[in-house]
Amino acid sequence: MSEPLLDLEDLRISFPAGPERLNAVRGLDLRIGAGETLCLVGESGCGKSLTAMSLMGLLPREAQVGAGRFRLLGRDMARARPRDWAGLRGRGLSMIFQDPMTSLNPVLGVGRQLTEGVIATGGLSRAAAEARAVELLERVGIARAASRLGQYPHQFSGGQRQRLMIAMALMSRPRLLIADEPTTALDVTIQAQILRLLAELQRDLGLGLLLITHDLGVVAAIADRVAVMYAGRIVETGPAADIFNAPAHPYTRGLMAAIPVPGRTPRGALLPAIPGRVPGLTGRLEGCAFRERCSVAVPACAVRAPQPAGAHRTECHLATEAAP
Ligand SMILES: Nc1ncnc2c1ncn2[C@@H]1O[C@H](COP(=O)(O)OP(=O)(O)O)[C@@H](O)[C@H]1O
Ligand SMILES: [Mg+2]
Structure with missing residues (x-):
């Protein structure tokens, strides 16, 4: 069997709480x-x-984190x-957050927001990144995607903004x-x-x-x-x-x-x-x-x-x- 994407054992997350600690995650095992x-x-x-x-x-x-085993995508992240x-x-690895408005930059065009990550870290050309953005926007149900790359988040509805977030999370082709x-x-x-x-x-x-x-x-x-x-x-x-x-x-x-x-x-x-x-x-x-x-x-x-x-x-x- 191939290694799981996530292999967590005994994850602990705590915070300082006066003389004691607040133990929010207390020995958690998770595999995906x-x-x-x-x-x-x-x-x-x-x-x-x-x-x-x-x-x-x-x-x-301020969080203190520890784990017996912390492997993500085949890498040991215990002391990352x-x-x-x-x-x-x-x-x-990508994440979609609860509220798109806190994750989208209101004064930056959505095309730029979708593409800047993969241009910087994925080595994609601007044209290739824009092509991927258009493809993903259409995949998540945003019509006439090419014409919308220059628009700003407020020009999209709440549901469309969450679709944008999903497209953004998929730009780097996460596993x-x-x-x-x-x-x-x-x-x-x-x-x-x-x-x-x-x-x-x-x-x-x-x-x-x-x-x-x-x-x-x-x-x-x-x-x-x-x-x-x-x-x-x-x-x-x-x-x-x-x-x-x-x-x-x-x-x-x-x-x-x-x-x-x-x-x-x-x-x-x-x-x-x-x-x-x-x-x-x-x-x-x-x-x-x-x-x-x-x-x-x-x-x-x-x-x-x-x-x-x-x-x-x-x-x-x-x-x-x-x-x-
Ligand atoms: N920055 C923080 N400082 C101190 N305690 C925190 C902090 N963030 C979360 N907690 C504590 O961890 C608990 C779990 O939080 P959280 O993971 O957000 O819960 P859930 O997502 O299940 O609602 C919270 O009830 C809170 O007591
Ligand atoms: Mg929560």
């Missing part, structure tokens, strides 16, 4: 194979965006410096694309169009895709595998069908409660609210972080459960006993 779509789900504040940013070398300066990250970002809630800033019908486009591109281009989303309907429609994150750890991961048909962790079951069926789950079906809230992440967090909110917790949950090996893994003492 070539051409595979992994959806990362979990409530707000669980560390999804930090995980994504760490994969781009874009964590805030800014220059190493810049090299990877232009070559094989791994990271999309962090790429449609939250858009209205619902546009969201569905953009996500359908992303799924099509993933398939046509054979991209590895890490998609962070709140929309379980989308997860059911496009994920090969799902990773469920809670308080800085992956509490359950496995093939999408297993996660939907036989969620094993009580947290996953809470998330999936309303909408358990791939293919039948409507788009726009959001994560349901689970009573209680994510625990504070400052200092050491012993045992299962979900146990305060868990209706089936037992005293053993004060110690973290081992994660057995296998394609479908759950970090819960009760995973089998509590299964429906």
